[in-house]
Amino acid sequence: MELNISMDERMKFYNVSGLSIALIGNGQISTAEGFGVLESGTNNRVSNHSIFHACSISKFITSMLVLKLIELGMLDLDEDINNRLTSWKVPTNEFTLDKKVTLRTLLSHQSGIIDPEGSFGEFDSTQGIPTMVELLEGKTAYCKEAIQVQYEPGSDFQYSDAGFCIIQQLIEDASGRPFEVMVTEHIFRPLNMNNSTFVVQYISEVINDDFSCGHNKNGHVVDSKYPIYPFPAAAGLWSTPSDLAILVVELMNSLQGRSNLGLSQSKAKEFITSQGCKEWTGLGVFLDGAEQELKISSLGWGVGFQCMLVAYPYKGTGAVIMTNADLGVHQLQGIIGEIFNSLTL
Incomplete structure (x- = not known):
């Protein structure tokens, strides 16, 4: 695969200061390249x-x-998550009488949780870093309403950051260890994802010349320079296209029974299988197509940044594109979409 596009010219057209891309072909990273600058x-x-x-x-x-934690027996995909939550519990109400909130419904955004309007914004230094319990109880400026189930689990789709905050708390309660430590131990370190971190709370301590600043649609550095979101599992990752491509390749290998993380073929297949009431929702990824033409995707969009991960796991192809610009339009309507449409995956 080649980039059949004049990157410098298109970046100038869209006011994008910096862009990085990793391409996957034949089940391995085939291309990794950076363009532009980290700070205008x-x-x-x-x-x-x-x-x-x-x-x-x-x-x-x-x-x-x-x-991975399910494979280790630490978590269960279909049990009531309140069985293992200790620091906080999903409040019971009329919607949870017959159907309980499970990891399956949380991962597929069908748990009954709806994010309160205006919630889950950028880190505010005057507010400090919330604990997940404070956030879920509605005691912070990041989420001013207590989280509760608002429709029967499995009956509808509502994209939810709060759902992944619950997952983070569940992982910490079940393991007795911080979320960031669990990710490092079970994902980053085994796969040598050396340029990935969730330690966003202390970004001033880890920031170095490799970190990109965020920019607005006019190409200007955003006020916070390095925007962060203080809910790691939902939106706290800093990484590179190459590192993310490593994880995509791991998923592809797992589907063939060659996992480096110890994931079974059955769990890998379930990960990219339609869940619940929406055929386009997997377990934390979105789906399109079927069988050999199945496409999975994950999108990132925040203050100063936009990115996209797309892969055809059975074809062994994919692309991860990351930019340090928020163009104010959906990824597919800006430079990321133009690059993606120029590729033959």
Whole structure:
């Protein structure tokens, strides 16, 4: 696969300062390349090691961690999550009488949880870092209403950051360890994803020349420079296209019984199988097509950044595109979509 596009010209057209891409072919990374700069007005060039905010692609990593912990017997896909939650419980109400909230419904955004309007915004230094319990209880500016089930689990789809905050708390309660430690131990370290981190709360301590600043649609650096979201499992990941492509390749290998993480073929297949009431929803990824033409995707969009992960797991092809620009339009309507449409995957 080749990039059949004039990247410098298109980046100038869209006011995109920096962009990085990794392509997957024949089940392995075939291309990794950076373009532009990490911060407008500087000569800090984007490289293969440049780290971008992955925003909601965090959910893809979190979902893979859940599969691993299920394989270890630490979690269960279909049991009532209140059985293992200790720090906080999903409040019972009329919607949970017959159907309970499970990891399956949380991962597929069909748990009955609806994010309160205006919730889950960017980190505010005056508010500090919330615990997940504080957030779920509606005691922070990031989520001012207590989270509760608002429709029968499995009966509808509502994209939810709160659902992944619940997953984070479940992982911490079940393991007795911080979420970031569990990701590092079970995902990053075994796969040598050395340019990925969830330690966003302390970004000032980990920031280095490899980190990209965020930019608005006019190409200007955003006020916070390195925007963060203080709910790691939902939107806290900083990573590179190459690192994310490593995880995509791991999923492809798992489907062939060659997992490096110890994931079974059955769990890998379930990960990319339609769930519940929506055929286009897997366990933390979105689906399109079927059989050999099945396409999975995960999108990230936050202050100053946009990115997209797309793969055809049975064909062994895919692409991860990350930019340090929020163009204000859906990824497919901007430079990411133009690049993706130019590829033959």
